[in-house]
Amino acid sequence: MRKFGRRIYYYPCLDSTNLTARFLAHQGEKEGTVVIAGEQTNGQGRGGNWWFSPPGGLWFSLILYPNIPISSLGRINMAAAGAVVFSIQKLFPSLSTNILWPNDVLIEGKKVGGVMCRASLDGKKLKFVILGLGINVNIVDFPSPLGFTATSLSKEIGRKIYLSFFLAHLLKELEQMYRLCLFDFSSLLEMIHPFLYLLGKLVKVGIDQDGISGLVQGLDEEGCLILRLESGVQRKIDLGERSIHLRKIGEKDSLIESGC
């Protein structure tokens, strides 16, 4: 039986859907409950960054109670980013959509959506996870400098899209990917592997001069990025180790770190 979207709270305007969903989770709201806002005045990106979320986009949060180790919660990011890619692929097959590992979605190299997981822990016990998604569906104008790095589905296909239509497809994909994330993560990795934006690209990982450069070879069984360094050594990149910036080498070393 499907759980995602069985209960939906819609608000024309919210500070942040994540905060409202978090409040509801604390009240014991069931798994799969969705909180949607027509617009967010204080949408949250990674590290507390502001997420541009005006009317026309799909801004929502899902309440989850995953039964996986805390150290594996990053899987949910990848599952959700994969679900966004597959939804776009199925509805608009002409668009070239990719995952910017681990949690952003790109169309032709421009950001169209992002995913952010917030977990609430009680000691070493997981209380709940709030999965926040932001998809630029019908956004026409982006403030500078976002206009250079972001796009929307309507801009790419040249027409408006019904938000409820896209949401219904996305929730179905999200639930399927979430189940894979819990019970068959290796299949999920196989599915998203061809859509990795950085696959086969030379990247620099790290801060300042301490960074390491290498060719992206794929993901390991836990979803960590595998780099092949110049020396031929393979190196696992785990975002938990430290703050990491990914830079595609060439084209002025463009910063491609995910997040708003």
Place this chain on the structure above:
Amino acid sequence: MDLKILQKIIEIFEASSLWELEIEEKGTRFHLSKKRGKEPLFPQQLPSSPKQSEEKKVLEIEGEKKKLTVVRSPLVGTVYRALSPEDKPLVKARDKVVVGQTLCVIEAMKVMNEITSEVNGRIKDILIKNGQPVEYDQELFLIKEH
């Protein structure tokens, strides 16, 4: 453990205000306890060498720690004391905290993990800095329970 050192620890323990002390070294555990309501055997100051007073200090700190709740990191990641770079820290030293209150956020694999207080009390000490990498089980906060 060397018997002489153990003897010294017992003497210091008896002279201290501690009621219980547990020491574990190389798989051997020593548990010292006093009967409640009974005055310490040696209430007077022990004639102490510098080394002895150092040992006593360590024991007192350990003893004090026992009365505190230690909040530890449940995972490897980067710790943030505020929800965003512009925000004020979630908690400061001497702040009152309640059960469920968010103390800090640890980012790992781009998941923001909110670490919450399991007790009501007051922040005694903050053992991490904003943006610092943390290891599994690393001590983050000391909370004096109410």
